Amino acid sequence: MFDRFLRACRREKTDVTPVWFMRQAGRYMAEYRALREKHTLLEICKTPELALEVTLQPLRLGVDAAILFADILLPLEPMGAPFSFEKGEGPVIHAPVRDRADIDRMRVFEPEEGLGYVLDAIRLIRRELDGKTPLIGFAGAPFTMASYLVEGGKSSDYFRTKQLMWGDPASFSLLMSKISEVVRRYLHAQVEAGAQAVQLFDSWIGALSPEDYRTHVAPHVKNILQSIETTGVPVIHFGTNTSTLLEAQRDCGGTVIGVDWRLPLGEAWKRIGYDHAIQGNLDPLLLCAPPDVAAARARAVLAEAAGRPGHIFNLGHGIVPQTPVDHVKALVDVIHAYRHEGAA
Amino acid sequence: MFDRFLRACRREKTDVTPVWFMRQAGRYMAEYRALREKHTLLEICKTPELALEVTLQPLRLGVDAAILFADILLPLEPMGAPFSFEKGEGPVIHAPVRDRADIDRMRVFEPEEGLGYVLDAIRLIRRELDGKTPLIGFAGAPFTMASYLVEGGKSSDYFRTKQLMWGDPASFSLLMSKISEVVRRYLHAQVEAGAQAVQLFDSWIGALSPEDYRTHVAPHVKNILQSIETTGVPVIHFGTNTSTLLEAQRDCGGTVIGVDWRLPLGEAWKRIGYDHAIQGNLDPLLLCAPPDVAAARARAVLAEAAGRPGHIFNLGHGIVPQTPVDHVKALVDVIHAYRHEGAA
Numbered sequence: 001m002f003d004r005f006l007r008a009c010r011r012e013k014t015d016v017t018p019v020w021f022m023r024q025a026g027r028y029m030a031e032y033r034a035l036r037e038k039h040t041l042l043e044i045c046k047t048p049e050l051a052l053e054v055t056l057q058p059l060r061l062g063v064d065a066a067i068l069f070a071d072i073l074l075p076l077e078p079m080g081a082p083f084s085f086e087k088g089e090g091p092v093i094h095a096p097v098r099d100r101a102d103i104d105r106m107r108v109f110e111p112e113e114g115l116g117y118v119l120d121a122i123r124l125i126r127r128e129l130d131g132k133t134p135l136i137g138f139a140g141a142p143f144t145m146a147s148y149l150v151e152g153g154k155s156s157d158y159f160r161t162k163q164l165m166w167g168d169p170a171s172f173s174l175l176m177s178k179i180s181e182v183v184r185r186y187l188h189a190q191v192e193a194g195a196q197a198v199q200l201f202d203s204w205i206g207a208l209s210p211e212d213y214r215t216h217v218a219p220h221v222k223n224i225l226q227s228i229e230t231t232g233v234p235v236i237h238f239g240t241n242t243s244t245l246l247e248a249q250r251d252c253g254g255t256v257i258g259v260d261w262r263l264p265l266g267e268a269w270k271r272i273g274y275d276h277a278i279q280g281n282l283d284p285l286l287l288c289a290p291p292d293v294a295a296a297r298a299r300a301v302l303a304e305a306a307g308r309p310g311h312i313f314n315l316g317h318g319i320v321p322q323t324p325v326d327h328v329k330a331l332v333d334v335i336h337a338y339r340h341e342g343a344a
Numbered sequence: 345m346f347d348r349f350l351r352a353c354r355r356e357k358t359d360v361t362p363v364w365f366m367r368q369a370g371r372y373m374a375e376y377r378a379l380r381e382k383h384t385l386l387e388i389c390k391t392p393e394l395a396l397e398v399t400l401q402p403l404r405l406g407v408d409a410a411i412l413f414a415d416i417l418l419p420l421e422p423m424g425a426p427f428s429f430e431k432g433e434g435p436v437i438h439a440p441v442r443d444r445a446d447i448d449r450m451r452v453f454e455p456e457e458g459l460g461y462v463l464d465a466i467r468l469i470r471r472e473l474d475g476k477t478p479l480i481g482f483a484g485a486p487f488t489m490a491s492y493l494v495e496g497g498k499s500s501d502y503f504r505t506k507q508l509m510w511g512d513p514a515s516f517s518l519l520m521s522k523i524s525e526v527v528r529r530y531l532h533a534q535v536e537a538g539a540q541a542v543q544l545f546d547s548w549i550g551a552l553s554p555e556d557y558r559t560h561v562a563p564h565v566k567n568i569l570q571s572i573e574t575t576g577v578p579v580i581h582f583g584t585n586t587s588t589l590l591e592a593q594r595d596c597g598g599t600v601i602g603v604d605w606r607l608p609l610g611e612a613w614k615r616i617g618y619d620h621a622i623q624g625n626l627d628p629l630l631l632c633a634p635p636d637v638a639a640a641r642a643r644a645v646l647a648e649a650a651g652r653p654g655h656i657f658n659l660g661h662g663i664v665p666q667t668p669v670d671h672v673k674a675l676v677d678v679i680h681a682y683r684h685e686g687a688a
Contacts, residue, residue: 159664162627163629163632163633166630166634166637167634206606208606209605211608211641211644241550241585243587243588244587244606262553262554263554264553283556285501285506285507289507293510320501320503322503
């Protein structure tokens with residue numbers, strides 16, 4: 001059903017709970033791995049026809065939304081910080097950004113110039129999907145992006161990022177402002193190109209204390225979200241490990257708040273408030289568990305939503321590469337077969 | 345003051361808030377690094393005179409408790425799973441434990457036989473410290489220990505551990521039971537050898553949903569803690585990323601609950617209940633920030649405790665190797681200089 005996902009974002013009644021998955025296109029699918037034998041990840045992102053192909057791959061599983069195939073780090077290159085993906089290591093920023101001079105050099109660019117290929121991909125995907133499946137665009141949020149820039153890649157403790165934040169808050173704020181303006185323009189451009197909803201990924205904010213989040217991060221996120229909300233498209237504001245930040249995160253904006261498995265969905269929704277939609281929150285590793293175990297836990301998530309309009313089923317984070325495709329398909333069927341008892 | 349720490353564990357009034365740090369003996373100290381040039385980590389752990397030397401090293405910083413120098417993984421070797429520390433990689437379990445046959449082979453042993461060297465170290469340290477500084481013993485909790493055994497080392501997502509837990513819950517439970525019995529006996533033996541308090545490190549439980557924690561972990565932790573509490577020594581029950589598990593964690597036992605920086609200490613204490621003492625909760629990376637920033641944040645933690653007896657100041661996790669020693673000393677002085685306004 002075409003508008004199940006978008007209706008749920010607006011907290012309107014749907015026939016069944018809509019479902020899509022973070023990283024629903026990816027290495028767990030044979031057709032994706034086959035394409036990756038011929039092209040690098042960045043080649044796929046930069047070639048609209050290939051990004052289209054990968055974006056469509058998971059739709060055969062019955063999900064209720066497509067998400068643009070891209071990488072949250074793409075804006076870093078036109079900002080002046082090229083990176084590559086090293087085997088088994090994840091992204092490596094060639095020249096990490098660590099002091100004021102580095103930050104001063106970072107450029108705020110026009111999306112049609114710096115990331116035209118993403119916008120072309122969105123236009124192509126929209127033509128292909130129109131009237132069938134809604135398309136979600138996305139970007140990384142400033143703290144998450146800054147952490148890659150400063151650390152030079154993935155980090156387990158965000159040591160250098162936190163030292164910059166505490167030790168030189170003015171420079172950190174400048175970096176966050178530049179990224180925020182890039183992300184704000186990029187999401188606006190995605191909406192203009194045809195994205196029917198957008199998700200802001202602040203995947204790593206759970207490493208911060210509530211005070212650090214409020215002081216050093218929230219104002220930047222708020223700038224982005226309140227600007228994007230003027231477009232009228234639903235905005236999903238996602239993070240992991242956010243159980244102590246939920247209210248502060250919600251106050252920054254977002255039509256839908258995305259939560260992970262660490263908090264029961266009903267409790268999260270109550271704290272966020274029923275004037276927001278909610279997305280989540282199965283542990284992604286349950287997709288590798290016996291399907292009856294995953295099904296029972298998915299039904300428990302659905303029961304937490306208690307038939308209230310505005311729940312979008314998703315995982316608490318992305319699908320992992322080890323996931324059997326048939327488990328994903330089976331889970332979609334479980335979600336779509338579920339009926340809320342006594343639901344109006 | 346000798347009994348500041350122990351009094352706070354019992355929620356008795358103290359002159360100032362006691363403070364100690366997880367990993368207060370370690371690579372951030374020059375005298376530790378000097379010793380490590382001559383001995384491996386395991387050699388230090390296994391030689392009571394060296395464990396004594398390292399345990400005493402941080403006392404010059406003015407902390408109110410000593411913690412036995414040892415490693416949470418030491419019990420794995422006598423259980424039948426030897427390991428070593430590989431440079432830059434952390435612990436590597438030589439033969440990870442992944443199926444029922446592996447689990448069946450794991451041995452529950454007598455601490456005086458399998459870990460006599462730790463108990464000898466405790467006796468030696470107690471003779472040295474008696475009447476000066478109280479000594480904390482410790483052990484790893486079953487989920488945290490199981491995760492190393494099953495993954496073969498440190499993990500970012502606990503993939504194999506969760507698959508065992510969901511896919512073969514009976515075998516997982518057997519593994520948890522064996523570890524629990526080992527830990528229970530080990531902590532009893534530490535108390536008999538002279539430990540004046542013990543801490544149970546369940547560092548990685550924050551990766552679990554509340555349901556998984558309650559079903560697969562809590563009963564085992566409860567068995568350990570309720571047995572150790574009969575000795576009458578204070579028991580610190582510590583985890584990180586536990587903001588959604590706090591009540592369940594408290595219900596397993598512990599005189600003192602250790603929390604990390606993700607939740608304001610006042611809020612955590614209110615949820616845990618004032619019939620428990622609390623330990624925490626500064627972000628350990630603040631010890632690398634400018635000392636005035638760390639001091640302000642430490643005072644904010646102290647203010648959260650609001651002068652209520654039963655707060656033990658600590659970090660939310662261990663001191664990192666990059667930490668300047670003089671920052672640690674300065675923080676101890678900040679804690680000891682703090683006076684609660686209007687405190688009775």
